[in-house]
């Protein structure tokens with residue numbers, strides 16, 4: 001069957017990641033779009049809805065042992081309660097926000113990296129995060 | 138500003154150069170697309186060029202696009218509680234049944250219907266004249282695709298040949314997905330099932346050929362080169 005854009009090749013993934021902590025200036029230099037997907041782990045139920053809905057297959061839920069080394073930050077998996085990690089390919093992500101809509105617990109947000117934290121409840125969508133209850137601001 | 142260890146920088150740099158070199162040699166001009174030979178995932182992994190970067194207040198000495206495929210990949214979150222899904226270290230590609238499978242199947246069904254339509258339009262297949270019970274055809278043969286079964290009937294009791302054997306075949310077909318748990322679709326991994334299917338096809342082909350060409354009047358055994366062919370398509 002001919003490949004269509006609805007069925008694109010998956011971005012490349014590794015099983016030996018080198019985890020490095022960077023700041024938002026690095027991110028804004030490395031990736032053109034200024035908005036970034038975030039997941040708040042505390043309410044994620046690991047349904048993989050975001051993984052399924054992403055048309056570009058750029059969001060993934062994998063075991064923490066995919067990260068071989070961590071520099072300047074705690075290595076996921078060291079804490080035995082670390083269950084899964086979510087990875088995103090920021091060069092492939094189109095910021096379509098389908099995953100934001102898909103998430104049944106509403107823990108995915110599309111926001112600017114490095115922007116000051118929103119006041120009050122951190123789960124509230126604000127202008128800052130570019131999203132308010134399914135409505136783009 | 139966090140120090141990035143020398144060896145990580147070197148590995149990332151080497152991978153970048155490799156990717157850039159491959160790009161220059163490649164036919165396509167897409168800057169961030171890497172030619173196929175570099176897309177080998179395990180290779181990218183063992184080169185260690187992968188950098189998951191977390192947006193946190195720290196410095197970056199990481200070269201831009203040091204992740205797999207020259208992309209920037211980010212650790213979104215580490216989830217602590219138990220999962221309702223089974224997680225694997227490497228992601229599995231999943232697509233939805235609709236439209237990826239069903240669209241193709243629908244088109245295939247349309248194509249078959251169109252073919253049948255044209256075929257029955259072009260090929261004339263009239264009924265024969267009214268049957269005369271004083272003059273029944275001899276031999277009386279089933280359509281060719283039933284002649285294997287008819288041949289079986291000459292060897293066994295109708296209960297065995299007509300019900301038990303086909304029934305066992307149907308049950309085996311129903312159970313096939315449970316009996317054959319081998320997920321591979323490479324012929325070299327499926328020797329047993331391939332030989333089973335070959336045996337079945339040979340068995341059936343031999344029965345059909347005997348029933349078609351080696352059975353004459355009274356459905357008695359005959360040789361086509363001696364008594365002629367008693368076969369109509």
Ligand code: SF4
Nearest residue numbers: 054093094096097099
């Ligand atoms: S915003 Fe769209 S492209 Fe990006 S991860 Fe979510 S679903 Fe995928």
Ligand code: SF4
Nearest residue numbers: 044045047048050103
């Ligand atoms: S859709 Fe939401 S709850 Fe489900 S896995 Fe993704 S982030 Fe977690």
